Amino acid sequence: MSLSPVALAGRRIALAGAAALTATLALAAPASAHAEVEADTPQALAENVTLRFVSEAESGTAGFTELRIVLPEGIAPGDVTLGEAPEGWRLTATGDGYRLAGPALKAGVDAEHSIKVRQLPDAKEIAFKTVETYSDGEVSRWIELPTAGAESEQPAPVLKLKAAAAGAEPESASPSPAESTPPTPTAAGSESADDGGDPTAAQEDQNGSTGVTVAVVLAAAAVLVAGTWWLLRRRNSSPSQG
Structure with missing residues (x-):
């Protein structure tokens, strides 16, 4: 059964409209x-x-x-x-x-x-x-x-x-996570953390450690000098004993 030119034109328009609608829906799908x-x-x-x-x-x-x-x-x-x-x-x-x-x-x-x-x-x-x-x-x-x-x-x-409702006022802002979370003490800063973060106490501890180190070095030097003096004296006195 053949279709009249008007019917053919109408069919083509309908098919084109359906294709356009399908394409539009396909393009819109990812954004849905x-x-x-x-x-x-x-x-x-x-x-x-x-x-x-x-x-x-x-x-x-x-x-x-x-x-x-x-x-x-x-x-x-x-x-x-x-x-x-x-x-x-x-x-x-x-x-x-x-x-x-x-x-x-x-x-x-x-x-x-x-x-x-x-x-x-x-x-x-x-x-x-x-x-x-x-x-x-x-x-x-x-x-x-x-x-x-x-x-x-x-x-x-x-x-x-x-x-905003009449009379509404902004409240003070809450601290950020960085502000509300105390810093984690590092190995280098553990002394100051133990002293409650007091830099003066940390400095005193450091000075005390330095004083002990100096005393040990001086004592070792004294022992070395005494040992050297004893060896030289013994060496000088050896010929007279022969």
């Missing part, structure tokens, strides 16, 4: 996975806020093993405590955020976790750059910040905040 963040109180300067993160799985053969989150300005690593996380995963504070890692999740399983933040900053929106690592070593970086008029291919999770 993404990282997201939401809050129970999305408001500037809100306190004791729970943030929930979801990293959607991209791999069909490997599972998540680690998430690396960079905190936005105004939230210190010391302001964060872990809420819920995959079983066996642990949170470790870093200089600019935190690392959450543990046993590999099953392939295709999203990584979800929550944290409690002491206080949100006074801002309209905050971004949490996220780096995801899979069990096969694949790394996915959702770190691109929003720009006006441009859509990012791998955008960082962004949380939009309502204006």
Whole structure:
């Protein structure tokens, strides 16, 4: 059964539209996975806020093993405590955020976790750059910040905040991990650590050790001189005894 020219044209248009739609979906598929963040109180300067993160799985053969989150300005690593996380995963504070890692999740399983933040900053929106690592070593970086008029291919999770409540004030910042953790004494500095970090006490110990060393050297020199004198005297007196 032959089709009329109009029917043939309509069929071709339909096939072309289906092909274009298939191509569009295929191109959009890799970008369908993404990282997201939401809050129970999305408001500037809100306190004791729970943030929930979801990293959607991209791999069909490997599972998540680690998430690396960079905190936005105004939230210190010391302001964060872990809420819920995959079983066996642990949170470790870093200089600019935190690392959450543990046993590999099953392939295709999203990584979800929550944290409690002491206080949100006074801002309209905050971004949490996220780096995801899979069990096969694949790394996915959702770190691109929003720009006006441009859509990012791998955008960082962004949380939009309502204006701060009337009378809300920012609290003092928590110390960073480097500030809150005392330095580990080295072998060279163990004396000052034992003396409670008092450099004067350490110097006195060093001077005392130096004095003992000098006394030992002088005593050894005296013994050497006395021995030499005795040998010379014996040698000089030997002919007279013959």
